[in-house]
């Protein structure tokens with residue numbers, strides 16, 4: 001166990017059954033391992049359909065894992081009983097992509113924010129409860145006058161502020177943000193990202209920040225993990241990854257985001273996660289692919305301090 005690691009994901013795989021038993025299951029997440037340290041923001045970037053949401057949900061046991069462990073303070077969340085899990089959940093919260101859909105339309109904002117307190121701090125006095133709700137509204141940039149209103153009366157940005165405020169009510173030690181601004185107007189994304197960054201700084205919590213947007217992940221993360229078809233293909237400190245991306249897929253993502261940057265342009269669509277190629281899952285799109293890439297799945301190798309890549313040919317790739 002990493003002593004100071006708050007969240008340790010080990011060999012996590014998630015599969016979804018197919019409609020016909022004749023087909024193998026869809027491997028949405030495959031043998032993924034990483035650590036999120038205290039107060040750290042780990043960015044998780046990958047194309048749509050690469051398994052980011054499934055990974056987030058599996059960590060919180062919202063979908064069952066096929067194998068692997070999720071250790072929180074050294075305890076495996078995936079095997080603990082329901083009572084214990086409920087106690088741990090206080091520390092681990094999630095902000096969803098679709099803010100309105102994640103809020104109960106029949107509850108006022110005050111009810112929504114009060115609910116986590118009722119679950120985790122049932123002995124709070126009514127006055128203390130009200131004070132906590134008021135303080136959180138203020139911190140989330142929501143005026144006190146909104147407390148008795150319903151989610152459908154709000155803009156997308158306000159709904160996401162409520163979703164973030166709800167997640168923060170139990171003072172989590174780790175906040176998972178799954179594409180927290182993708183559903184919002186471009187004009188307000190920055191404000192919501194800044195709110196998350198401010199909350200993290202004030203509370204010292206760790207964050208797993210999931211997005212398909214490379215520039216956004218770069219802006220908020222200390223370290224970045226790159227996902228391709230449910231596999232972790234590169235993980236590195238932020239500056240190391242952006243200064244010297246190694247995996248051909250990471251390079252292609254960066255070239256796509258900054259067209260003046262040298263690097264392979266991605267050809268084709270990602271393979272269906274239903275039928276990934278054997279060996280390296282990226283090989284049907286990789287201009288560097290050779291025979292050995294079909295032979296076995298590349299293992300993660302440390303190429304510089306804290307910078308790991310899963311590519312058979314990383315030593316031979318051009319700088």
Ligand SMILES: Nc1ncnc2c1ncn2[C@@H]1O[C@H](COP(=O)(O)OP(=O)(O)O)[C@@H](O)[C@H]1O
Pocket residue numbers: 016026028046047048049050051052053054055273
């Ligand atoms: N509940 C489910 N049942 C079956 N397949 C699913 C389910 N949830 C996700 N998938 C599939 O798993 C893959 C990964 O999806 P997802 O985790 O949502 O990716 P991302 O969040 O990166 O867009 C996709 O192929 C998706 O269709």
Ligand code: SF4
Pocket residue numbers: 247248249280281282283284286287288289290293298310311312313314
């Ligand atoms: S292992 Fe081979 S196919 Fe996969 S990224 Fe490396 S060079 Fe490309």
Ligand SMILES: [Mg+2]
Pocket residue numbers: 052053054178179
């Ligand atoms: Mg998703």
